[in-house]
Amino acid sequence: xxxxxxxxxxxxxxxxxxxxxxxxxxxxxxxxxxxxLDSGRLSYGxxxxxxxxxxxxxxxxxxxxxxxxxxxxxxxxxxxMKEKYSWKDxxxxxxxxxxxxxxxxxxxxxxxxxxxxDIDHKTYNINxxxxxxxxxxxxxxxxxxxxxxxxxxxxxxxxxARKHNxxxxxxxxxxxxxxxxxxxxxxxxxxxCFSTYIAHLVTTGVGGVALCNDPDLAVRMxxxxxxxxxxxxIAMDDDRGKSSNELSEVIGKRFSFISxxxxxxxxxxxxxxGVAQLKELHQNIKLRQRYAVRFMKGLKSFEKFLQLPVxxxxxxxxxxxxxxxxxxxxxxxxxxxLHLEQWNIETRPIFPLLGQPVYKKIFGNNALDKYPVAKFxxxxxxxxxxxxELKISDIDYIVSVFKKFFEKRI
Numbered sequence: 001x002x003x004x005x006x007x008x009x010x011x012x013x014x015x016x017x018x019x020x021x022x023x024x025x026x027x028x029x030x031x032x033x034x035x036x037l038d039s040g041r042l043s044y045g046x047x048x049x050x051x052x053x054x055x056x057x058x059x060x061x062x063x064x065x066x067x068x069x070x071x072x073x074x075x076x077x078x079x080x081m082k083e084k085y086s087w088k089d090x091x092x093x094x095x096x097x098x099x100x101x102x103x104x105x106x107x108x109x110x111x112x113x114x115x116x117x118d119i120d121h122k123t124y125n126i127n128x129x130x131x132x133x134x135x136x137x138x139x140x141x142x143x144x145x146x147x148x149x150x151x152x153x154x155x156x157x158x159x160x161a162r163k164h165n166x167x168x169x170x171x172x173x174x175x176x177x178x179x180x181x182x183x184x185x186x187x188x189x190x191x192x193c194f195s196t197y198i199a200h201l202v203t204t205g206v207g208g209v210a211l212c213n214d215p216d217l218a219v220r221m222x223x224x225x226x227x228x229x230x231x232x233x234i235a236m237d238d239d240r241g242k243s244s245n246e247l248s249e250v251i252g253k254r255f256s257f258i259s260x261x262x263x264x265x266x267x268x269x270x271x272x273x274g275v276a277q278l279k280e281l282h283q284n285i286k287l288r289q290r291y292a293v294r295f296m297k298g299l300k301s302f303e304k305f306l307q308l309p310v311x312x313x314x315x316x317x318x319x320x321x322x323x324x325x326x327x328x329x330x331x332x333x334x335x336x337x338l339h340l341e342q343w344n345i346e347t348r349p350i351f352p353l354l355g356q357p358v359y360k361k362i363f364g365n366n367a368l369d370k371y372p373v374a375k376f377x378x379x380x381x382x383x384x385x386x387x388x389e390l391k392i393s394d395i396d397y398i399v400s401v402f403k404k405f406f407e408k409r410i
Contacts, residue, residue, distance in 0.1 A: 016344060016394075017344050017346065018344060018345045018346060018384075018385060018390065018394055018397070018398065019346045019385055019389075020199065020321055020346045020347070020348050020383065020384060020385040020387075021198060021199025021200075021321070021385060021387055022198075022199070022385065022387045022388070022389030022390070023198060023199075023203045023277075023387070023388065023389060024280075024284075024388050024389055025273070026276060026280060028276050028279070029272070029273050029276035029277065032047065032272035032273070032275060032276050033269050033272050033273055035047075035272065036268050036269045036271075036272045037269070041268055042267055042268050042269065043265075043267065043268060044066075044265065044266075044268065045268045045271070047268050047271035047272040047274075047275055048066050048266060048267075048268055048270075048271030049271075050271070050275055051064075051066060051204075051209075051271040051272075051274040051275050051278070052064035052065065052066050052209065052271075054275060054278050055176075055194070055202075055209050055211070055274070055278065056209075056211050058177065058184065058278060058281075059172075059176075059177075059184040059185070059186040059187055059192065059194075059211055060183065060184045060186070060187035061186065061187060061192070061211035061212060061213055062212070062213045062215075062218075063211065063212055063213065063214075063215065063217075063218035064209050064210070064211050065209065065210045065211075065218060065221045065222050065225060066207065066208075066209055066225075066265075066266040066270075066271065066274075067207065067208045067209065067210060067225050067264045067265070067266060068206060068207060068208065068225075068263075068264040068265060068266055069195060069197065069206055069207060069208045069264070070102065070173035070193060070194060070195025070196070070197065070200075070208040071102040071105070071106065071195075071208070072208055072225070072262070072264035073173075073193035073194065073195070073208040073209060073210040074102060074103065074106040074169070074171060074173075074193045075106040075109060075110070075262070075264070076210060076221045076224040076225055076261075076262065076264065077106075077169055077191040077193050077210050077212075077221060078093070078106050078107060078110045078112070078169065079110050079224055080191075080217055080220035080221045080224060081140075081141065081167060081169070081190070081191065081217070082110055082112065083220060083259070084216065084217060084220060085140070085167070087112065087140050089111040089112070090111070090112070090113055090138065091112050091113065091138050091139075091140045092112065092113045092114075092115045092136070092138045092139045092140060093107045093112055093113070093114060093115065093139075093140060093141045093142070093143050093169070094114075094115050094116075094117055094131060094134055094135070094139060094141070094142045094143065095107065095114045095115070095116060095117070095126075095143045095145070095353075096116070096117055096118075096119050096125065096126035096144070096145050096147075096152075097116040097117060097118050097119055097352055097353060097354060097368075097371040097373075097374035098119045098124055098147070098350060098351065098352045098353070098373075098374045098377055099145040099147060099171065099351065099353065100173070100351055101351065101353060101356060101359075102173075103143060103145055103171050103353075104116075104353050104359075107143075108362075112140070113138075114353075115134050115139070116353065116354065116370075116371060116374075117130050117131055117134055118130055118370075118371040118372065118373050118374055119371075119373050119374055119377070120373070121373045121376075122307075122310045123147075123150055123152075123310060123312065124147050124148065124150075124323060124350065124377065124381075125144070125145065125146065125147050125150065125151075125152040125153070126144050126145065126152055126157075127373070128152070128153045128156035128157060128160075129156075131156075131157070131160055132160055132164075135160070135164050135166070139164065139166060140166065140167060141166055141167040141168065141169050141190075142157055142160065142161055142166055142167075142168055142169075143168075143169045143170075143171055144157050144168070144170060144171065144189075145171040145173075145174075146170070146171065146172050146174060146175035146178065146185050147174060148174055148309070148317075148319065148320050148321055148323050148383070149174050149175050149178055149201065149285075149288075149317055149318030149319050149320040149321075150175070150178075150309075150311075150312075150315055150317045150318070151175060151178055151179075151180035151185045151314075151315040151316075153314070154170075154180050154181075154183075154185075154188045155181065157188075158188055167189075167190045167191075168188065168189035168190050168191075169189055169190065169191050169192075169193070170185070170186055170188065170189035170191070170192035170193065171193055172185050172186040172192045172193060172194050173193060173194055173195035173200065173208070174195070174200065174201070174318075174320045175194075175201070175318060175320070176194050176196075176200065176201040176202045176281065176318075177201060177202070177281045177282060177285055177318065178201075178285070178315070178316050178317075178318045179315065179316045180314065180315045180316075181314050181315070186211055190212065190214070190217070191210060191211065191212045191217060191221075192210070192211045192212070193208065193209075193210050193211075194208055194209045194210075194211070195207075195208045196208055196209065196270075196274060196277075199320070199321075199387070200320060201281060201284065201285065201288075201318055201320055202274060202277045202278060202281055203273070203277055204266065204270035204271070204273045204274040204277065205270055205273065206270070207266045207270050207274065208266075220259075223258060223259055223261060224259060224261040224262060224264075225261065225262065225264045225265055226261060226263075226264075226265060227257060227261045227262065227263060228257045228258060228259035228260055228261030228262075229255070229256070229257055229258075229261065230256040230257070230258050284388045285316075285318045287388050288318060288319040288320070288386050288387065288388065289317065289318070289319060291319070291322075291386050291387075291390060291392075291395050292309065292311075292317070292319040292322060292386055294392070294395045294396075294399075295308075295322055295386065295395060295398070295399065296308050296309070298395070298396070298399030298402075299324075299399060299402055301410075302402060302406050304327070304328070305326065305327060305328045305331060305406060305409070306324050306325070306326060306327060307324070307325040307326075307327050308324065309322065309323055309324075319386045320386075320387075321348070321383040321384065321385060321386055321387075322383055322384050322385070322386040323350060323381065323382075323383040324381070324382060324383065324384070325350075325376075325377060325380050325381045326380040326381075327380075331409075333349070333379065333380050333381070333382055336382075336405060337349075337382050339401070339404075339405045340384070340398075340401060340402075340405075343401045343404075345384060345398055345401060346384070346385065347382045347383070347384055348382060348383055349378075349381065349382050350377050350378075350381035350382060350383060352368060352371070352374040352375065352377055352378040353374075354367040354368040354371065354374065355368050355374075355375075355378040384398065
């Protein structure tokens, strides 16, 4: 029996679904979560404070604000900056043409205008050489995205922002714990936003974190996360150790609302899980990298058909997932992904924004034509899982299913 037939026979028998995302919840994490349950303190408390502090320190920032999702982090970051810097409706934020839709949705939700820039065809991050031509008198910020766990070329972004007096909002949702030229991703923008959703590098189930060094921005974001509440009062712990005058001020502002905010809070249980996940982050990144190397070795013989991920020297790659782009015009993405799905390997398309139905309504049916790399990715790009829940045997099985697809084409 050939290795391919052996793997496929074994896989059919087990009927195991290989997903694009997954997480391992350690005994330590379960211990911390049980401590929360035993305490009866389920809202903002000591574990969430610790999670925010640990997350900020890991990424070279002074302040961390926990939120209910990476999208929430982006939403309140943009809103806080708009309010602080008096941006007007219709002012512009530069975003990459390929990313998850939340990146540009939060711009629209804040009544600002997303201005799209095509991506680099190898890294899938924003093409920094094309940013400056999109800057005009209404540009207020650049929002680079560190897609799939690989940092954008931030030195170019920082240089352009300084030259044109622009703010930087780092969409770091897929790149927690990653380094760029020796600096933590998320440490180079005015605000940086992370997701801790189930499939991400750090998971709290659902959730996210917004980071910054500006105390005023931190206060604004914390208020917006909590209905626009006065941030002098965050939790019942704020009553402790205060003088009568201080306590009187806190009590008077417990339900004082100073802005139009949202309900985007994280729970104490999620904070406890996050504390444990941060301790395990770097070993999990190493495991993802190990799996990615095995994928690349296994799929190397198909490079005339497939573009595999690059791992540039200037940045660490965390491989939140394993992106693949079909190069051969005689092979359709749908044909290959259907084959993989039939063998219980989950796939996801890579997301160009302007190919989405809702964006076609807003920006026009042919808007994607202006961004040739994004358009090519829209037609040919997808990704598969590369996460700690997998095993080496899963990686080898996936490679064998690719081989089965290509064996008739070699």
